[in-house]
Amino acid sequence: MATYTDIARRVYNHTFKLDPIVRSLLDTDFYKLLMLQMIWGLYPKVEATFSLINRTTSVRLADEIDIDELRAQLDHCRTLRFSKKEMIWLAGNTFYGSKQIFQPGFLRWLENFQLPDYRIEKRDGQFVLDFPGLWVETTMWEIPALAIINELRSRAAMKHYGPFTLDVLYARAKAKMWEKVERLQKLPDLKISDFGTRRRHSFLWQRWCVEALKEGIGANMTGTSNVKLAMDNDLEALGTNAHELPMVLAALARSDQELMEAPYRVLQDWKSYYNGNLLIVLPDAFGTDAFLRDAPDWVADWTGFRPDSAPAIEGGEKIIDFWKARGRDPKEKLLIFSDGLDVDMIEEAYLHFDGKVRMSFGWGTNLTNDFEDCAPAPNPGLKPISIVAKVSEANGRPAVKLSDNPAKATGDRAEIERYIRVFGDAGRVEHAVRV
């Protein structure tokens, strides 16, 4: 037939109500599941509110995104449950070389998991979006909420493009992505993984990038933080822990002394659940300098560090100095870089640390949301923004993150002052935050 069209498919595509952005509870970062099990085991009654923070205040999100579309996407997420296939995979798969990393009791509980309700309103062109409730439920909103907002923003930015503009846009983005792959092919011992779920352009685009990276650099691509993409593509699911752990424990601290101990208590909690390559320290919640200065010696026994808010070389050298000062051999240790990486920074850090320390890279936004110069005319709506979902309070008490970069600090002003008094301000230097 000269003009064949699949009429049924066509009719379906044009009548269905919602194109869901998040279609599986596994479409999240693996570290959320690892943290979730620990929260489920140790802090099942703690309440923690996650709140959306758009650091790119020049972008008026609530003007770009229709609040009803956002609600429809969030509501759709709340209808999701882990499917049987997903539960079987979580129970049967090997993660970080370990079988049965998830306890049967946790998995039984997870079977009935549902995302809790949320609160949303518009204020001054921004969304005030909060996820209040039990930490063991609200924590699971972080990634889908961010992925939804970022994809709705992409969709809005492309709404008026015709099919050829879109075809060329994606063709350019693919060519651009492949140039990065070709540069990475020149780093023989590179270990790099996808960390780009939360700020991806779209799910389909992330999938394309992950599959392209796998084809392009083979085994040097060590995996993806996205659990669904890991499952679907037989990749390693990667990730360890995040700032929410020290932030909540710090907020719960009943004294300055407990506050000072909170970052280490988190590590002890973590070690009661995980070991090996999962023993990765995230040192910067309240300043890396303070963390290293006050660290008990056993912290140096952990497998590695993920410096997340300082420039890679400076941040990495600081950790190496710590290991040396504590009498450990950095060559047996692991550094994971994941803060705003692009190919230049990956190359630079790779060449700098090659032979000095084991390292791996968690490549985020610049992998899954780089459409610079791909649109026919500059389109600010396709430029990624710095948006996060952070714990804002725990059991009614304000939560704080200081970070090594004051531009990434979050929380109540008075509490930030108190945290600075407790942890000090050493080594905290302002850097522009792009994503």
Added chain:
Amino acid sequence: MATYTDIARRVYNHTFKLDPIVRSLLDTDFYKLLMLQMIWGLYPKVEATFSLINRTTSVRLADEIDIDELRAQLDHCRTLRFSKKEMIWLAGNTFYGSKQIFQPGFLRWLENFQLPDYRIEKRDGQFVLDFPGLWVETTMWEIPALAIINELRSRAAMKHYGPFTLDVLYARAKAKMWEKVERLQKLPDLKISDFGTRRRHSFLWQRWCVEALKEGIGANMTGTSNVKLAMDNDLEALGTNAHELPMVLAALARSDQELMEAPYRVLQDWKSYYNGNLLIVLPDAFGTDAFLRDAPDWVADWTGFRPDSAPAIEGGEKIIDFWKARGRDPKEKLLIFSDGLDVDMIEEAYLHFDGKVRMSFGWGTNLTNDFEDCAPAPNPGLKPISIVAKVSEANGRPAVKLSDNPAKATGDRAEIERYIRVFGDAGRVEHAVRV
């Protein structure tokens, strides 16, 4: 790639605003263009309002179809112009064996043709939809307006179907259609064409049916009334004239005498533009019996008749009697059947008239909108309705159609009485109107 999706196409499909039902001014019935040229030439200043009439009053169209969607589709039609390719085809193609059937002056005028504005409101669950203006503009609304309403109704009826339900629905409809083709294959000298544009399920479905019929019965399919499908598939564009011609001329008549002459004056007008197989008489506007009784002898010289509102055999025999009474040989004459045909009726008429008269069939709604028993559960929204767009007034005077079937009569009650007084009521018998 395991999970390839054309992202650009996908994004486009889900962000575009409107899925236009009518995308070309050629997506109309051929007879509209033939009539248009005559109106352009002879009645350029006459005003004629077309009005939607839903004879299936049990169906509350305005409850089934969203008025804003309807407006968007009608408005989209008004943006259409004949494209260069279409104009070249109209000028260069052979229609009914004649080249240059359209005059250069008419084609120049047609180049700038645009559908005029319309008026719409909801009343008692129905749309009051009128197309007022110059006849030479409003006449072109009939087919797109009907096709749009019918397709919007189909879309609404399928809105909640999932992709597999739709897949099965169309699979069944295809199987059903093919059974009809197989029955028609047994009629060796059949001449049949598609007349199903106005009440089609959808454009894509009509296209499928036309292409399937062409493949299934080959040269026995003589063409389609749809100009665009004729052009795209190298089929003959078929059709001659419609009730609007005698209806407008009758409405313009300044005396009962002029009224009585109006149906024959239309034929003289027509003959000044067309000849050969285009000389087809549509006898039933004000009752076939009256028309034949009062017909001047030259009417019997025309090539054929299209009895459009009586049962095929009864209506055909009446015309054959007329030819015989006027001393013409029916075997040299042509009957075109086009009123609510299904395969049973086609078979019956074919067998009855075979060898007695030349005949052809214009197959409409039962070809392009038969989804009976195709949906998983009975879906009244997929059942075609009897909906027409008729001239309601010309130069401010009410227009009337009597028809051979009083159920198909339209117009002001008092005027209908007057027409019956002038033309008589002989031979007019009520039959159920399905479509």
